[in-house]
Structures are given as C-alpha cells and as structure tokens.
Amino acid sequence: MAKSATPTLHPSALVDLMGLMQQVLAGRGSVTFSVTGDLADNEYGCTWFDTNEVDLAEDLTGREFMETMAHELVHLVRGPAFEDEAAAEERIVERIANELLYGERTAARPALLIAHGGTR
Numbered sequence: 001m002a003k004s005a006t007p008t009l010h011p012s013a014l015v016d017l018m019g020l021m022q023q024v025l026a027g028r029g030s031v032t033f034s035v036t037g038d039l040a041d042n043e044y045g046c047t048w049f050d051t052n053e054v055d056l057a058e059d060l061t062g063r064e065f066m067e068t069m070a071h072e073l074v075h076l077v078r079g080p081a082f083e084d085e086a087a088a089e090e091r092i093v094e095r096i097a098n099e100l101l102y103g104e105r106t107a108a109r110p111a112l113l114i115a116h117g118g119t120r
C-alpha cells in the first residue's frame with residue numbers, strides 16, 4: 001500500500017484482527033511469531049506455512065507491525081500459493097489486509113468473512 005498517507009483505522013479493525021487471529025489459531029493450533037534482522041530490506045514479514053512460523057522485521061513502526069500482522073495472518077488463513085501465482089496472491093492478501101484494517105464495513109466485505117470464519 002502507499003506509505004505517503006496515513007489512513008484512518010476502521011472502527012472495528014482491532015476486533016476484526018483478533019477474529020482473524022482466532023481463526024488462524026483454530027485452524028493451525030499454534031503459530032510462532034519471531035522478530036528477526038534477517039529479512040530482506042523490502043520485507044516486513046515472512047510466513048512459513050510448513051512450520052506455522054511468522055518472522056517479523058525488527059525495525060517496524062507500530063503501524064507497520066499492525067499492517068504486517070494483518071498481512072501475514074491473511075496468508076496463514078489462505079495457505080500457500082503456487083510459485084507462478086505468488087505475485088497475484090500477494091496482491092490479494094494485501095487488498096484483504098488493507099480492507100480489514102481500513103475498509104468500509106459491509107456484509108460483503110471479504111476481510112470480514114475471513115476474519116469471522118464466513119459466519120457474518
């Protein structure tokens with residue numbers, strides 16, 4: 001997403017983010033989050049699907065941390081993509097994470113369906 005402007009969080013963003021976390025944990029049992037200095041300069045986070053691990057860059061601002069957590073949690077819900085679909089999957093994950101944090105609240109909001117297991 002563009003870093004030039006600071007968008008306003010959706011009023012239910014925290015609840016929706018916790019719903020996403022709950023769904024991830026229900027599906028995977030546990031997830032390990034680690035802070036690391038080993039990521040590439042342009043990487044804020046990285047998800048390892050086979051081991052349920054998420055690496056987070058050590059120098060993130062609070063907002064970058066929140067956005068990265070939303071992004072990696074959406075990855076964990078959606079699962080891995082094939083190599084030739086990775087770029088398209090990144091765009092989808094980014095759109096859903098942005099919608100969850102900043103988007104309008106509507107019944108059709110895909111991020112809400114993901115964050116709440118498709119039950120609302």
Ligand SMILES: [Zn+2]
Nearest residue numbers: 071075090093
């Ligand atoms: Zn990603």
